[in-house]
Structure formats: structure tokens, C-alpha cells
Amino acid sequence: MSWSGLIVFAGGIGLFLLGMRLMSDGLKIAAGPALRSLLASATRSPVRGVASGVLITALVQSSSAVIFATIGFVNAGLLNLGQAIGVIFGANVGTTLTSWIVALVGFNLDLQRLAMPAVALGMGLWISGGGRRAALGQALTGFGIFFLGLDVLKDSFAGVGDALDLHALGARDGVGLLLLYTALGIVLTVLMQSSSAALAVTLTAAAGGLIPLAAAAAMVIGAKVGTTSTAAFAVFGATPAAKRSAAAHVIFSLVTAAISLPLLPWLLALSRLAAEAFGLAAHPATLLAIFHTLTALLGLLAIWPFTAALVRWLGRRFGAQDADEGLPHHLDRHIVATPRLAIDALAMELRRMGAIAHRMARAALSSESGQDARLLAEQATLERLGEAVIDYAGSVHGGGDAVVDGALPQAVRVAQYFRGMAERALELARTPSPGELPAAQAAAIAELRAAADQVLAAADPQDRPDLAALDAAQARFEALYRQVKGELLRAGSRGEIGAAALVRTLDRASALRRLLDQAGKAARYLARLGVGTDATDTARAT
Structure with missing residues (x-):
């Protein structure tokens, strides 16, 4: 990739991140009361908590935003830690929707024809209104910029795979290279502070032939681990409730990665079978979207039986701040x-x-x-x-x-x-x-x-x-x-x-x-x- 290609690639990531931020912030404001009601409904049962986390993350397109909102409910006393953990687990599953958008929309539609009307309409609403109307316009503008960034990323990787034959490298050192790509997924997510952006880069790179499918799957797992950096950075100066909730997010991601990485070949094979069963093309991006969903569900199934023990264990941690009355306990x-x-x-x-x-x-x-x-x-x-x-x-x-x-x-x-x-x-x-x-x-x-x-x-x-x-x-x-x-x-x-x-x-x-x-x-x-x-x-x- 030439220097100009690298600049275009970096610009594509910037557009993608900008679109995600505008879309997420706009939807949070436009759907503020609805978001509040949906999260509050999670108090009825742990299963409803997971379902609420999946649904809200799919709508807002930011697991971090949903997790931070959930922490806010814990701080405000509207959810206890056990209920919040269900929402956090669901948010980790709901974030897989980004992979499906990239796989099913990014490679099957003319993204500019989809993005430009969204930007035009969104900006019209944004500058002509206030309150929820302006927020909805901001979200719609972000939606369009999101797809423009995805289109730039897709074009950046087109044909690169023909010049760089990394498949052969993967064949020479399979396990070592998979671990290397897992680390690369972690680094990308930490640098961009967005697992969605790291996943978009991974899926478009795999679709462009730059990296083999197994290596891309390892990067997907790495992105899952890398997203814990957001939670880790967030706990500095945070309330004890925020630290406990963030720790639950970190534990879920690490457990998911620890289980998925050894099972990677079998999960990829299962992804192919699922694609065939649902009549989906065996496109690398589609297979990776299925793989991403399977790993999230596998992590949920693995950790779910231990949720009560996790709540008790976390409840005994980060108690020093609670003992100091002069420190805020709820302001996050x-x-x-x-x-x-x-x-x-x-x-x-x-x-x-x-x-x-x-x-x-x-x-x-x-x-x-x-x-x-x-x-x-x-x-x-x-x-x-x-x-x-x-x-x-x-x-x-x-x-x-x-x-x-x-x-x-x-x-x-x-x-x-x-x-x-x-x-x-x-x-x-x-x-x-x-x-x-x-x-x-x-x-x-x-x-x-x-x-x-x-x-x-x-x-x-x-x-x-x-x-x-x-x-x-x-x-x-x-x-x-x-x-x-x-x-x-x-x-x-x-x-x-x-x-x-x-x-x-x-x-x-x-x-x-x-x-x-x-x-x-x-x-x-x-x-x-x-x-x-x-x-x-x-x-x-x-």
C-alpha cells in the first residue's frame, strides 16, 4: 500500500469513527426517555436484562454507550449490580450487529448511494430543528458518514491481497500467526478506542484478500479483548459501582476470548455450516460476522451459570471509596x-x-x-x-x-x-x-x-x-x-x-x-x- 493509500485508509477510519460517534450520540439524545425505560425494564429478570442489552446496543450501535448508561443506572440506584451485569452481557452480544451491517450491506450495496441521502436529510434536520429533531438529524448524518467510511475502507483494501500473499505466511506458522493477529486486533481496538472500527477494518481486509480467514477471525477475538481497554480507562476516578460494572465487562470479554481462541478452527467450520444452512454466500465478511456472533453467544453460555458468584465476588471489591463519605458514590x-x-x-x-x-x-x-x-x-x-x-x-x-x-x-x-x-x-x-x-x-x-x-x-x-x-x-x-x-x-x-x-x-x-x-x-x-x-x-x- 502506497503512502497515498495509507492516507486514504486513515481517512476511511476517521470517517467511520466520526459516523459512529455522531450516530451514537444522536440516538442517545433522541431516544433518551426510551433508553431509560428499556434499561429500567431489565429489573424484571436476568434474561430481560440480557435481551435489553442486545436490543439497545443494536439500536445505539455502541456497546460502550450502553455499558456506561447501565453503570449510570447502578449509580442512581435504579439497577443493582446483578441486573446491570445482565445488560452488560447483552451489550457484548448486541455489538455483533456491526459485523452484520458490514457484511450484508457493505459488500452488496452501492454505499455512496445509501450514504449521501442520509447525510443530506440528516444535516437538514440537524440545522433546522432543535431538541430531539436535531439529535435525530445528527444520528442520521452519522449513519451516512459511517457508510462513507466503510466504502473508503473497502476500496483501500481492494487488490491489496494480490500484492501481499499473507496466506502463505499463515500456512508456515499457523498458531504463532493467529496469536500475532489476535494481538493486532487488540492493538487496533486500543488505538481506535472502538471495537466496531477494528471489526470493520478486519472484515474489509479479509474481504479484500489481505489476510486469511483464520487470521481475521483471530483479529475479531483480539478486538473483543481490546474493547476492555475502554472500560479499564473508564474506571480511573470512577465510582465503586462503575468499577464493578466495568470489571464485569472485562471478565466477560476475557472469558469469551479464552474459550474462542482454542476453538477457532471448529467455530469457523460451524460458521460455514451456518452460512450454508441460512442460504448465505460464503463470503469472508459474512463468515466472520457469523463467527463473531458465535463467539459472543459462546461466552454468554459459558459465564451465565456463574453470574451469581460473579456478582458476590465483585460486590466485595472496590469498597474503599464507599467508606469515605466525602467522595461521591453516584456521580459518574x-x-x-x-x-x-x-x-x-x-x-x-x-x-x-x-x-x-x-x-x-x-x-x-x-x-x-x-x-x-x-x-x-x-x-x-x-x-x-x-x-x-x-x-x-x-x-x-x-x-x-x-x-x-x-x-x-x-x-x-x-x-x-x-x-x-x-x-x-x-x-x-x-x-x-x-x-x-x-x-x-x-x-x-x-x-x-x-x-x-x-x-x-x-x-x-x-x-x-x-x-x-x-x-x-x-x-x-x-x-x-x-x-x-x-x-x-x-x-x-x-x-x-x-x-x-x-x-x-x-x-x-x-x-x-x-x-x-x-x-x-x-x-x-x-x-x-x-x-x-x-x-x-x-x-x-x-
Whole structure:
């Protein structure tokens, strides 16, 4: 291949990768709610999880995108690890559709006649609309560019096989060369960060006669191993749930490769029999597509009986981050491209923040001492989490999705309210106790604290709060607060309470009032996070 041929080949890979990226990103945005519903349906059974993984990957044309979305559901608490593993296994099977597109479309149709109308229509939708229409146009444009890249790759390998007789090389050293081609498949996938692109190169090279069929099959296995690099790179800085899910993907791919490579000659023979049985031409690309599907199914059959043991084993790994409350447990940077999933992750992280803020509030409410070192540590934890939530919300782009665009500022508000609760809790704990109060005033303060406990219970972030009950609890506290404040001021004016004790008591009651106000606002916004904004609730919260 000449230098100009190499440049054309590299350009073909670039077009293919660009098309895949545009198609995948566009479909994820256009089918955002549907993707969310399909993945959520995987909770019903492990088999449905595998089926959902196959279907969604076939539609989105990116197993990495589906796996990262699944990790997002785990982070958001909508799927457990066992359910997510089923989707991941299915995604590894669903990615074989790329091989079938290359084999059945790439060598049987005039790809430019297919690609150009798709690019024209897609760009028309993309530049003339917004929201899901623009996303659909982006996906359609990517679809056309995908086939243009495939057409360039196919032409790049045409006739190269006549000049390079690698079949003879394969005959001289069969096993060694197969291992070499497996390594080449790994390297190609790691370099291009796309197993689909590596498979397209492999299938077109085999169809052009550049490499023998067995060597191409070894590259297909290598691409399966190489795709684990994406997951391996993704775990750096990721949440424990993301690391466990990524590890499941790596294990599946390695098991599939370890079984398929020794059985390669027999799997190729079975691929020929399958092609004949279904009336398909024994074209190298078709045989490799069948081979790719067989290896994925073989890996699934081999690992499926051990899924429960794998879930238990992975559940005991990567636990150090879970032990640090100040590190986010649900915010995964790889799902920001799927905004609805990112909102779910934000909601879960905010509930963690809320649990800490409420714990601080109750500790401060019952504290009779001054500054509390534990409260200071917990406030520092909330500060770290609050900054992480705000940074994460800033990295999510709704792409015209009204629900997402409305939820992001709500998430920031909730984080700020929880941080405000922490500050008020510290203020309450640091305000010195007034000491002994007259019986009537002491009883009034005790009743006020009981009312505060009711507000905190109604605003509990771990469950979706009953906003009517929260309104009633806050109204009762507010009425008691005004009543108690008036009684304290009257008692002070009569000399029944000393000036210092009066000031301290009023300061503590005021700090408690502000704390509960922050808790109520946080509960209202958190209750609506991701489901739209009601004007009445917004006015009440602000």
C-alpha cells in the first residue's frame, strides 16, 4: 500500500469513527426517555436484562454507550449490580450487529448511494430543528458518514491481497500467526478506542484478500479483548459501582476470548455450516460476522451459570471509596452524555448529602455543648460533596430537554440548601446553652424542639416526602416559634430570665428556624428533581 493509500485508509477510519460517534450520540439524545425505560425494564429478570442489552446496543450501535448508561443506572440506584451485569452481557452480544451491517450491506450495496441521502436529510434536520429533531438529524448524518467510511475502507483494501500473499505466511506458522493477529486486533481496538472500527477494518481486509480467514477471525477475538481497554480507562476516578460494572465487562470479554481462541478452527467450520444452512454466500465478511456472533453467544453460555458468584465476588471489591463519605458514590462522569441518567445520579448523591445534613441537624438539636468536632468534620464532608454535585451538574448538557434543563438548577439549589443546613447546625451547636430556664419557658423550648423533629422527619431526603405533611409541620413550628419568642421576650422584660440567657435562647431558636427553612426548601426541590417544576411549589420554595 502506497503512502497515498495509507492516507486514504486513515481517512476511511476517521470517517467511520466520526459516523459512529455522531450516530451514537444522536440516538442517545433522541431516544433518551426510551433508553431509560428499556434499561429500567431489565429489573424484571436476568434474561430481560440480557435481551435489553442486545436490543439497545443494536439500536445505539455502541456497546460502550450502553455499558456506561447501565453503570449510570447502578449509580442512581435504579439497577443493582446483578441486573446491570445482565445488560452488560447483552451489550457484548448486541455489538455483533456491526459485523452484520458490514457484511450484508457493505459488500452488496452501492454505499455512496445509501450514504449521501442520509447525510443530506440528516444535516437538514440537524440545522433546522432543535431538541430531539436535531439529535435525530445528527444520528442520521452519522449513519451516512459511517457508510462513507466503510466504502473508503473497502476500496483501500481492494487488490491489496494480490500484492501481499499473507496466506502463505499463515500456512508456515499457523498458531504463532493467529496469536500475532489476535494481538493486532487488540492493538487496533486500543488505538481506535472502538471495537466496531477494528471489526470493520478486519472484515474489509479479509474481504479484500489481505489476510486469511483464520487470521481475521483471530483479529475479531483480539478486538473483543481490546474493547476492555475502554472500560479499564473508564474506571480511573470512577465510582465503586462503575468499577464493578466495568470489571464485569472485562471478565466477560476475557472469558469469551479464552474459550474462542482454542476453538477457532471448529467455530469457523460451524460458521460455514451456518452460512450454508441460512442460504448465505460464503463470503469472508459474512463468515466472520457469523463467527463473531458465535463467539459472543459462546461466552454468554459459558459465564451465565456463574453470574451469581460473579456478582458476590465483585460486590466485595472496590469498597474503599464507599467508606469515605466525602467522595461521591453516584456521580459518574461517563454518563453525563445521557442527561436523564445524570439527573438520576445527582438525585441519589443529593439524598446522601441530605442524610448527612439531617444527621447534623439532629445532633445539634440535642447538643448542649459548644463547638462539636464531629459536626465540623461532617460539614467539611458536605462541602466536598456540594462542590462535586455543582461541578457535575455544570458538566451535564440537556440538549434542549426541558426536564433536564429544569432539573439541573434544582440540583444546585438542593446542594446549597444542604450546605446551608450544615452551617445552621454548626451555629446551633456553637451557641452556648442558656442554662436553667424557668419551668414554663423550658417546657415551651422542649415543645419547640419536638416540633422541629417533626419537620425534619417530614423532610427526610431518603424517601419522597409528603409535601402536605411537610407544610403542616412547618406551619406548626412557625406558630410555636412566634409564640415561644413572645413568651421569652415577656419573661425577659419581667426579669424572670437574665439578659445573657435570653439572648442565647433566642439565638438558638432563630438558628433552628433557619435550619428548618433550609431543610424544607431542599425537600421540596429534591421531590421534584427530574420530573419538572410546578409553579406553585417553586413559589413556595423560594
